[in-house]
Amino acid sequence: MADYFLVVLLDDSRMAKLEGSGLEKDIKYMFGGELRLIEVHVSDEIKNKLLNTFDTARTDSRNAITDVPVAFMRELFNQVVEKKSLGDEVVEAVLAKADEIKELAKKESEFLPVPELA
Amino acid sequence: MSRFSIERPLPHGGRLIERVVRDPERAKKMIKGCPTFDIKPTLHYETGVPVRNVYREIMSICYGFFSPVEGSMSQAEVERILKERRLLNEWIFPFPLVFDISKEDLKKLGVSSGDRLVLNLKEKPFAVLDIEEIWEISDTEELAHRTFGTPEDNPEVVKERFDKKHPGWVIYKSLNPMVLAGKYTIINEPIFRSPFDRFWYPPRKAREEFDKRGWRTVINHQTRNVPHVGHEFLMKNAAYTGDTEPCNGILVNAIIGVKRRGDYPDQAIVEGHEAVETGGYIKSDRHLTSICLWDMRYGNPLESLIHGIIRQNMGCTHHMFGRDHAAVGDYYDKWSTQILWTKGIPSFGFNAPPTDVPYGLQIRPQNMREFSYCPTCKEMAYSETCGHKREKLSGSFLRGMVAEGVQPPVIIMRPEVYKVIVKWWKHFNYPFCNEKYVINKEKELEVDLKDL
Ligand SMILES: [Zn+2]
Numbered sequence: 268m269a270d271y272f273l274v275v276l277l278d279d280s281r282m283a284k285l286e287g288s289g290l291e292k293d294i295k296y297m298f299g300g301e302l303r304l305i306e307v308h309v310s311d312e313i314k315n316k317l318l319n320t321f322d323t324a325r326t327d328s329r330n331a332i333t334d335v336p337v338a339f340m341r342e343l344f345n346q347v348v349e350k351k352s353l354g355d356e357v358v359e360a361v362l363a364k365a366d367e368i369k370e371l372a373k374k375e376s377e378f379l380p381v382p383e384l385a
Numbered sequence: 386m387s388r389f390s391i392e393r394p395l396p397h398g399g400r401l402i403e404r405v406v407r408d409p410e411r412a413k414k415m416i417k418g419c420p421t422f423d424i425k426p427t428l429h430y431e432t433g434v435p436v437r438n439v440y441r442e443i444m445s446i447c448y449g450f451f452s453p454v455e456g457s458m459s460q461a462e463v464e465r466i467l468k469e470r471r472l473l474n475e476w477i478f479p480f481p482l483v484f485d486i487s488k489e490d491l492k493k494l495g496v497s498s499g500d501r502l503v504l505n506l507k508e509k510p511f512a513v514l515d516i517e518e519i520w521e522i523s524d525t526e527e528l529a530h531r532t533f534g535t536p537e538d539n540p541e542v543v544k545e546r547f548d549k550k551h552p553g554w555v556i557y558k559s560l561n562p563m564v565l566a567g568k569y570t571i572i573n574e575p576i577f578r579s580p581f582d583r584f585w586y587p588p589r590k591a592r593e594e595f596d597k598r599g600w601r602t603v604i605n606h607q608t609r610n611v612p613h614v615g616h617e618f619l620m621k622n623a624a625y626t627g628d629t630e631p632c633n634g635i636l637v638n639a640i641i642g643v644k645r646r647g648d649y650p651d652q653a654i655v656e657g658h659e660a661v662e663t664g665g666y667i668k669s670d671r672h673l674t675s676i677c678l679w680d681m682r683y684g685n686p687l688e689s690l691i692h693g694i695i696r697q698n699m700g701c702t703h704h705m706f707g708r709d710h711a712a713v714g715d716y717y718d719k720w721s722t723q724i725l726w727t728k729g730i731p732s733f734g735f736n737a738p739p740t741d742v743p744y745g746l747q748i749r750p751q752n753m754r755e756f757s758y759c760p761t762c763k764e765m766a767y768s769e770t771c772g773h774k775r776e777k778l779s780g781s782f783l784r785g786m787v788a789e790g791v792q793p794p795v796i797i798m799r800p801e802v803y804k805v806i807v808k809w810w811k812h813f814n815y816p817f818c819n820e821k822y823v824i825n826k827e828k829e830l831e832v833d834l835k836d837l
Pocket residue numbers: 759760761762763766771772773774
């Protein structure tokens with residue numbers, strides 16, 4: 268059975284919110300330190316549930332689950348902070364809000380703010 | 386020339402198919418008094434979203450990308466393809482290509498074999514179909530399964546039974562039941578919209594361009610993605626394979642067709658590859674970005690065959706194949722394309738690689754593994770060379786980063802390429818294809834037509 272996971276990217280404001288959560292040790296630094304992230308690993312069952320709930324979702328060559336709504340990723344981070352955990356219960360809590368996320372995803376599929384170029 | 390020098394191969398089938406009438410007077414005569422039919426997109430059998438437009442097949446056939454195919458296939462030809470992946474003239478070909486219409490439309494048209502049908506695109510005459518046979522697809526779902534294979538019939542590479550999560554399977558499942566078989570001829574050349582126009586190199590023009598540039602050996606890079614640095618390294622390094630010197634040229638050939646939500650817009654894909662060149666990461670005298678119209682079937686090993694055919698027809702000597710080539714989901718073995726090109730897949734009719742069977746291909750496979758960032762080497766490293774733990778990167782992981790508004794580090798994506806993404810993001814209010822893009826794209830298509 269493959270090990271599936273979601274990647275939560277961390278910018279400065281997210282780093283601040285993680286402070287004191289006990290998850291600092293799980294922060295990974297990639298690409299010569301240019302990227303900070305944490306990985307939320309999920310069971311096969313949760314992976315399947317996720318793919319069935321969000322039709323854009325897919326798994327990539329590293330078994331990362333990708334192409335879920337941005338609203339999902341936002342809620343995932345919120346739940347990580349709230350539960351101070353990276354276990355299955357985090358994603359389950361996000362999936363419990365699937366309807367709400369789908370509503371948000373509908374709007375975000377029309378418009379995502381264009382980033383400022385450095 | 387060294388005896389090790391590789392020559393440019395002939396088109397698949399021995400000669401380039403070109404079925405384009407450029408003289409409007411002749412075209413007008415050809416269509417006089419003929420019944421007409423407006424080309425319609427194939428709609429998803431459940432959702433009604435466009436999943437294919439046969440106009441792209443007509444373009445790729447008539448400009449020779451699919452040589453030696455000349456039109457919509459007869460029932461016997463489709464049967465032969467499903468059994469042995471060969472045309473009736475013996476040359477290998479992976480997919481059924483048909484002009485399908487509904488029973489109601491056929492009844493309304495009242496055409497029969499021997500008739501010439503004028504095909505309109507965007508309300509302008511575009512092509513003709515000289516009907517040789519009319520046949521019925523008895524069961525489109527069965528056709529879809531036979532097209533891609535099943536775990537029972539193709540145990541070497543098919544791991545899961547195909548279903549509606551597979552966009553290629555959906556195309557065949559969604560076909561109309563009646564097939565008008567016969568040759569296509571374009572009688573009114575479409576004009577490509579910007580930015581696609583500057584990337585349009587049909588096989589004859591591609592071969593002429595290679596001559597102009599002095600490219601004897603050319604390696605093709607298949608793409609349906611905005612390039613990240615991993616792709617760039619794959620291209621640069623695969624190009625070292627050549628004959629007595631590295632390949633003279635790298636042809637990027639983007640498959641342009643119906644999009645899936647979450648893909649990058651085609652405009653960003655072609656201009657993103659161009660940015661690799663304008664940014665100087667690969668010199669422009671060694672790099673050419675081009676397009677081919679085709680609604681991807683995501684048939685992994687089978688798709689690699691059509692890729693080989695397209696690029697041999699364009700004049701390439703080599704073709705890069707990677708992991709999960711033209712794949713979606715876990716239907717096929719991750720390496721099934723490389724299995725096909727190194728050993729063959731007997732259940733698909735290949736007891737040997739497609740280059741080693743009669744009426745096969747001449748283009749040489751270059752089976753690459755992957756490049757990813759190695760924090761120890763501090764560079765993009767090849768999976769089979771670097772002995773450290775590397776940081777793997779996938780296109781969809783990158784998409785997630787982009788969606789969250791995080792600019793990827795330079796070692797992941799070149800800033801020039803990212804700029805292209807942002808340019809089209811501004812244009813469409815969105816960095817990827819959303820439903821609006823998919824539907825508009827199928828309305829606007831990549832081309833416009835003038836009055837004849
Ligand atoms: Zn290394």
